[in-house]
Amino acid sequence: MTVVQPLHILTPLVPSPELSHRTGVNIWLKLENIQPSGSFKIRGLGHISQKAVQQHGDQAHLVCSSGGNAGLAVAYAGRKLGVKATIVVPTTTSEFMRKKIEAEGATVVVEGEAWDEADKRARAIIATDPHAVYMPPFDHPDVWKGNSTMIPEIKAQLGGIVPDAVVCSVGGGGLINGIILGLQEAGWNNVPVLALETNGANSFQQSFAAGQLVTLPKITSIATTLGAKTVSAKTFELSQVHPVVPHVVEDAEAVRACHQFLSDHRFLVEPSCGAALAAAYTPGLFVKTFPHLKKNSNIVMIVCGGSNINFEILEQFKNQFGVGSH
Numbered sequence: 523m524t525v526v527q528p529l530h531i532l533t534p535l536v537p538s539p540e541l542s543h544r545t546g547v548n549i550w551l552k553l554e555n556i557q558p559s560g561s562f563k564i565r566g567l568g569h570i571s572q573k574a575v576q577q578h579g580d581q582a583h584l585v586c587s588s589g590g591n592a593g594l595a596v597a598y599a600g601r602k603l604g605v606k607a608t609i610v611v612p613t614t615t616s617e618f619m620r621k622k623i624e625a626e627g628a629t630v631v632v633e634g635e636a637w638d639e640a641d642k643r644a645r646a647i648i649a650t651d652p653h654a655v656y657m658p659p660f661d662h663p664d665v666w667k668g669n670s671t672m673i674p675e676i677k678a679q680l681g682g683i684v685p686d687a688v689v690c691s692v693g694g695g696g697l698i699n700g701i702i703l704g705l706q707e708a709g710w711n712n713v714p715v716l717a718l719e720t721n722g723a724n725s726f727q728q729s730f731a732a733g734q735l736v737t738l739p740k741i742t743s744i745a746t747t748l749g750a751k752t753v754s755a756k757t758f759e760l761s762q763v764h765p766v767v768p769h770v771v772e773d774a775e776a777v778r779a780c781h782q783f784l785s786d787h788r789f790l791v792e793p794s795c796g797a798a799l800a801a802a803y804t805p806g807l808f809v810k811t812f813p814h815l816k817k818n819s820n821i822v823m824i825v826c827g828g829s830n831i832n833f834e835i836l837e838q839f840k841n842q843f844g845v846g847s848h
């Protein structure tokens with residue numbers, strides 16, 4: 523049997539003196555922002571891309587309808603695996619992201635004003651090519667399986683320490699599903715997950731509160747990466763059997779967290795990641811959420827990253843929310 527090398531890298535888990543000082547507990551950062559393609563997405567989409575190539579060989583054609591980090595991860599996977607990748611994006615996808623996807627050698631097709639229309643086109647492309655495979659950004663067991671690989675890494679890196687909580691952001695739920703499935707596989711069934719969303723993209727928090735899946739009428743947050751109108755059914759299901767605490771922050775807090783994290787750690791991340799980081803920049807949130815925390819407690823924060831950011835974009839967000847002038 524040949525061993526298939528994964529497309530993602532083993533990312534460092536680093537202690538954060540800065541965030542530990544702010545929060546009063548030991549903060550560990552899982553640096554998914556340094557993955558190739560700039561986010562954790564390559565774990566799940568890399569895994570499903572490799573499965574497509576195992577099935578279809580060189581003829582495999584990866585088709586994705588995300589103009590965000592999922593599309594970029596698929597484009598990267600296509601290049602690394604030497605197969606065709608087509609990313610269908612709506613007109614709202616920035617030139618900035620389109621260029622990044624094209625730079626990976628993928629074909630970018632622009633279709634429609636919203637994701638629904640782009641997705642329809644992606645499915646039409648697949649219908650005409652027997653070797654085309656649909657690449658779901660978050661709602662698929664193979665994506666969760668790939669995303670879950672960060673947990674055994676963290677377990678090995680913590681060398682015997684059991685974390686007191688894991689912190690991540692939630693969009694469609696592919697990341698948190700992978701985390702929870704990974705925690706369960708590691709025997710860490712009691713390790714709670716603090717799940718952050720921005721207000722206006724809080725489909726998980728609303729579902730959790732309602733006790734059933736809730737679909738948002740529209741996404742009003744600037745953290746478009748978190749903008750799934752409905753979280754995956756699996757996310758809701760897992761939140762009923764694993765300790766999960768949803769928390770919602772404002773866009774301004776997510777942007778402020780990006781700004782502060784850049785200053786504290788010299789890493790530039792998207793507001794979708796800033797949402798998770800905002801937990802550490804909200805005084806008292808950890809202790810309030812998890813009363814069992816002590817001074818030597820350990821919290822792992824997933825720095826999910828994101829490529830749809832540069833200095834100009836951060837500046838625009840900061841101006842929009844009046845961040846950074848103090």
Ligand SMILES: *Cc1c(COP(=O)(O)O)cnc(C)c1O
Nearest residue numbers: 591693694695696697794827828
């Ligand atoms: C995709 C993504 C998320 C959200 O992940 P889901 O699997 O959709 O919940 C958060 N942050 C970044 C940077 C992402 O790319």
